[in-house]
Amino acid sequence: MSKLYILASDLGSGSCKTVILNHSGQVVASAGAEYPTAYPYPGWVEQNPDDWYTAFAQTTRRVMAEAGITADQIALVGLVAVTHNTVLLDHQDRPLRPCILTFDQRSSEQCHQITARWGNQVQRQARNSVTPLWTWPQLLWVKDNEPEVWSRVKRILF
Template identity: 45%
Template sequence: MKNYLLGVDLGSGSVKLTLLHRAGEVVASVVEEYPTHYPQPGWAEQHPEDWCAAFKAALQKLLAAARVSADEMMALAPDAATHTAVLLDESCRPLCDAILWTDQRSSKEVSFLKKEYLDLIMGQTLHAPTCVWTLPQMMWLKAHRPEVWQKTRHLLFAKDYLRFRLTGELMTDTIEAMGSMFYDCVKQEWSKELCAAAGIDESWLPQLRSPTDVAGVVTKAAAREFGLCEGTPVLVGATDTVLEQLAAGSVAVGHGVVKLATAGRICIISDHECPSPYL
């Protein structure tokens, strides 16, 4: 009988798997680290394939520790830190390492965006540009890695790439899209204006889905590669901070969470937008 749910958290330095019984009980949890590379001062990158390898290793350990087989899982859902884009070629293979949100190489692009596009960015994304966001990171890649840019055919984010490897489906959730800085939060669609400003081809962008949608099922090839059961439903998932809010019970106006992790964050639920160039 299928009694278990699998949560997959791609963190800043490790993947964390948690197996839940359908009644809500935590059955087992496993952490598997992967490296971050610092090729130059202020740069921070990871290999997308390292996420997949760590997921596979962690899954084997988790199932062994829980004494559960893969065919007993009802579904699985991923989350990850925001802003980490993965550029894929026409065969959906990663073209380069993923730039992390801690990377500071795009400071010149940020200055340009603040000078030329601040009002547009604030109006559509409700935030001011910094090196954290995907938009200036993509502008840096376009300027400094033209061989990568010219071969790009798809753009995903960290959890989306792992989910693609499991299901073969290219998509992201609307919350992840908001973290890109080329999504219009007002119209709730990819921003034509900001994509044009960065030179991002809109055909690269994945379809947008709700975090609770079923993205697809584990393919035969993925079942064989990772040790999962073919046909297991895989949810779209969302970003780590949003799901932490939900898990902490912060679900109503005025509720808040203080998070101390790779970065500190204070999250408060409001019933209205609070755009500020200082946040």
């Protein structure tokens, strides 16, 4: 069976959108699934990475069924996602905690610490100031505030 289709999925800040495109680039099927965002404290914004996986799996099954195709007909898979979302995994590759999203401001103090110590070097090399949306201060926040989680981190997904 020839591979004539593209599966593309966008894991956005509030939902997953998945489409099947034919060889001409026309949309053959589409599906979306929302996932919740938690705001546990002022300035904090989190999502459960398992919700992303569930939404991706659900929308993929739906578009495949709607298009009437099987996996062996997919020539290409394209994925995009919101940036600067870090997932901390344990030794069994399971998420250890909700993901701190780019909109989260809890790592402001860690930004000040980084800037005080390495600010000029960061500014020269990154051509940008350290902000809470960066992965570096988010990781420092977890290390400083959730040492029991930090001690169990085996892999970090960016």
